[in-house]
Amino acid sequence: MNKEKFSFTPDVKDVREIDKIVQEVDRYGSREEFLRESIDMMITWWRNPMDMTRKSAELWGDYTPEMKRQIEKMAPEFHNTMESVTTGVDNNKSHLERFTEQVLKSRNFLKSKKVMICKECIPSSNPPLMNKLHTRFFPSKVVTCLLAKAVVESIEQNNSEWIDYETFRKDSFEEVLEISKIIKQYEDKNIVSRNERISTGFPAFHEKTFENKEDELKNMLRIKASKERFLEQFVGPTLRGFKQNSSGTISGILNDTGLVQIRKKDDSSLEITLSQDGIKFLMLPNPIIDNQNFKHSISREEKDFIFMNVFPNFDLEKRIVSEIMKSIEKSQDMDTEQIDAVIDTVKTKWFKDKSNASQIEKYNLKRIDEDYWKNIRISTMGRLSEMGAVKWVIEKGASTYLSHAFWEELSLKPEDAMMIQKKKN
Numbered sequence: 001m002n003k004e005k006f007s008f009t010p011d012v013k014d015v016r017e018i019d020k021i022v023q024e025v026d027r028y029g030s031r032e033e034f035l036r037e038s039i040d041m042m043i044t045w046w047r048n049p050m051d052m053t054r055k056s057a058e059l060w061g062d063y064t065p066e067m068k069r070q071i072e073k074m075a076p077e078f079h080n081t082m083e084s085v086t087t088g089v090d091n092n093k094s095h096l097e098r099f100t101e102q103v104l105k106s107r108n109f110l111k112s113k114k115v116m117i118c119k120e121c122i123p124s125s126n127p128p129l130m131n132k133l134h135t136r137f138f139p140s141k142v143v144t145c146l147l148a149k150a151v152v153e154s155i156e157q158n159n160s161e162w163i164d165y166e167t168f169r170k171d172s173f174e175e176v177l178e179i180s181k182i183i184k185q186y187e188d189k190n191i192v193s194r195n196e197r198i199s200t201g202f203p204a205f206h207e208k209t210f211e212n213k214e215d216e217l218k219n220m221l222r223i224k225a226s227k228e229r230f231l232e233q234f235v236g237p238t239l240r241g242f243k244q245n246s247s248g249t250i251s252g253i254l255n256d257t258g259l260v261q262i263r264k265k266d267d268s269s270l271e272i273t274l275s276q277d278g279i280k281f282l283m284l285p286n287p288i289i290d291n292q293n294f295k296h297s298i299s300r301e302e303k304d305f306i307f308m309n310v311f312p313n314f315d316l317e318k319r320i321v322s323e324i325m326k327s328i329e330k331s332q333d334m335d336t337e338q339i340d341a342v343i344d345t346v347k348t349k350w351f352k353d354k355s356n357a358s359q360i361e362k363y364n365l366k367r368i369d370e371d372y373w374k375n376i377r378i379s380t381m382g383r384l385s386e387m388g389a390v391k392w393v394i395e396k397g398a399s400t401y402l403s404h405a406f407w408e409e410l411s412l413k414p415e416d417a418m419m420i421q422k423k424k425n
Helices: 012-024 031-047 049-060 065-074 076-085 095-110 138-158 165-190 213-234 239-244 276-283 287-291 300-313 315-331 336-352 354-362 370-387 404-410 414-424
Strands: 260-264 270-274 333-335 390-395 398-403
Touching: 012 031, 012 213, 031 049, 031 213, 049 076, 065 076, 095 138, 095 165, 095 276, 095 287, 138 165, 138 213, 138 270, 138 276, 138 287, 165 213, 165 270, 270 276, 276 300, 300 315, 300 370, 315 333, 315 336, 315 354, 315 370, 315 398, 333 336, 336 354, 336 370, 336 398, 370 390, 370 398, 398 404
Parallel strands: none
Antiparallel strands: 260 270, 333 398, 390 398
């Protein structure tokens, strides 16, 4: 018997109003998020009306001052109830500030936690190169913090640090959207240039109202694709995707970098928790999370951790990064052609090593493919720039990377530094 399919598309007028709410109210990061909560509210109202006070209290913190004033005039008793229910919670705090509080609680709770090595855990596919879509590390920091929050809650409620994988995958995305929205609002307001955008790597909203229903459907599909792409890369595949993978491994930046442990349960579902390295990464301060400083997204402590604990997981990647850093420190600046030459030298030597033959075949690595290796360079330099290991300068559409020691010594604007270096040459 075929399962009945149901599809619903909001009217264009409704979509316009929803978009206004999403734009004006901090609670929602996307149209999909608004619709999901609206449906949840109505199901609760009809099936479990006693829970509506709790649901209303959850919304209360995101009401605008004007909304609260209007409610106080029309329903003073309800207004006072909501105020009393939320006593002790600072409703004026931003979502990011509340997120920071959660991270601090997780750190304090897990700081002395020793994680047992899970011998039966599902391994990473152990790729020699980082995925070209992992152009930034900050999204993985956010997801690590969200997993820590879920772990703490599970220990408190169930005395277990293991979380249902599919549930975490679903729930974490909504929080990621909120953080992404905050970052993008900052960047739009401050006109942040492409090479300094922190939002790179986060899922796109694609929030736009279309008059044509066909265009509206295409837009909704783009939103869905963006969500799945992010979850696939920064959490891991769906349970169905894992079952269809004959290798028995799980890719995604969290498992590839050793920040998590994932295991199969007797019912074939999956569970996830932080590894010891994941807890170490959680404990390190972050400019945005700890200080709401959007000038940088990775701290020096996190940079050192990545060099020491993350890059070594990728044999070819660590060699490429090592040679790029040596070359930039020696010459003080390099353009993309010079970096491509360094990568070509390293990967040519690595390909000649017979011990790497199985990996070359397994990952379908391309010895000679200009576009393929250009993308590898873009993602590698994006990560190094994010960490502050190099200074990325764009001048007349061309990218140049400066040694950070040279950059700090000059203490000048990028264009001034470039001019001085050109004169030296």
